[in-house]
Amino acid sequence: MAIAVLVLSAVGASVHAQRESGASSPSARDAAPIDLTGYWVSYVTENWRYRMVTPAKGEYRRIPSSPAAVPIINAWDPSADERAGNQCKSYGAGAIMNVPGRLHITWQDANTLRIDTDAGTQTRLFRFTTRESSKATRPTWQGESTARWESVAAPDKGGSLSVVTTNMRAGYLRKNGVPYSERTTVSEHFDIAPLPDGGQLLLVNTVIEDPVYLNGPYIVSPHFKREPNGSKWDPTPCSSTW
């Protein structure tokens, strides 16, 4: 009798746990502690000389490039990149958030956040689910990004989006050919802050680590202003020189 009671109780608990499992695992979209969707525009108040124009060949100031990177920096040839079909080298995941332009952030599905950029017409997919065989796929400009929300403990509200990107094609951190390799890892935190005029600011804290072409982490934090709509969205193709 006692066994029967215990077994029934345990079965009940198990079934309940399974039901709870389904009920308590909302999709990433439903669990979002902050709303990143919408249009955002780069507000270039920092690193202007490295972002709004193409710096001189050979200048890699403020980037902790390794000795292995220097010959590549000095050999930068944008025409050769263009001929080889590599005009998107400075639009990869290691640099794209620093390229002046607009972002359009949407949910591709309940567990995939999508960022489209009008500069270079790139697409980043932040997957809140892990895939089993990511290393088998060929590297791409935007690589593979695994995302997770970091929600603030109750009763406070808010949080941050944490994204780790790997499996990228080798690219440039700066338009003038400062390289990062395929072994690069890009770790980002997307945070939102209010602006005094009622607007919002998106801050992308970015840590770029590359055992090949960087001596240490390259850390930047580009920021964007929220825009009310996509009326200024202006897709432009990648360019090696501009």
Place this chain on the structure above:
Amino acid sequence: MGSDTMLIDVVVLVRRVAVAVLVALSACAICAQSAPAGPQSRTRPTDGGVLPTQFEFAGSWAPLGTEDVQNDSVPVDYLGLALTDEARTRALAYDESQKSMIERQCQGWGAAYMVIGPFGLRISRQSDATTNRIVSYTIDAWEDWMGMTIWMDGRPHPSEHALHTQAGFTTGRWEGGALAAHTTHVKGGGFIRKTGVPLSDQATLDWRFFRHGDVLTVLLVARDPVYLVEPEIISKGFRLSKAPLDYRDPCVPGFEGREPGDGVPHFAPDQNPFLDEFMKLYNLPRDAVLGYRDTLYPEYRKKIKDTYVPPPPCTADCGVAGNFVRRRGPTP
């Protein structure tokens, strides 16, 4: 005695079976939670993280130096700013030799210098001795910066007629996992850039401190109805330092070539000899160097696309990262 022993054995057996069943079922329940949702799914949800409502802010934070927040300290470099005409005029009249005047050497820089200066942050926490609640955070001063106290105890800002100081008056609160702070009562004659771009005493500074792992990002949104057309936004990264930082060297004024009574160095309107220096150095457009609002948005990049010519590469004595650009060969 024998029946008692048998009874005990049965009870023990029942308990063991019950525990085994419970363990097995619990394991199944856990399996159900962690297993893929279905045959078509080869994915599983990533674990969500929980941020604390507050993080450890006190400590030593070393500057990273990977962002160009100080710019090049060339006299006329207002890149990345949206200035009013009045601000531009004042900035162009500024001569950095003012800081060599003995009475101004220890004047220090305003609150914004926390993110445009070169140093790290040494932050301490002050708590109420009775309640142990945090009353304030203090960011230690540098030789040429007054430091900052962030009041966390809910006290109001003073009257608008209260004394304005270089440091201003700052209150803070925890919000969304970040420390948000607000500074008012800054002194007129402050700067948003060391090259003389002014901030007025009506300026307000909104700060947000984010911590992700060992990286602290300080976000500054500076508003000034007198000198800024749009807020100036600066974000600067710091890394947790194992060694304590110490910038407590006092400022000691000394003779720097300016005799008392020499007057205040300045440039008359249209007489700033450095007006074109930065532009020529990097082939930059004048309206960008002089801090016009439109230059902060992507449209401007497209506007100058066909006219901008990159500067020639550095050819000699370029130093680390090719940054000794002053020694660049003549521009063709």
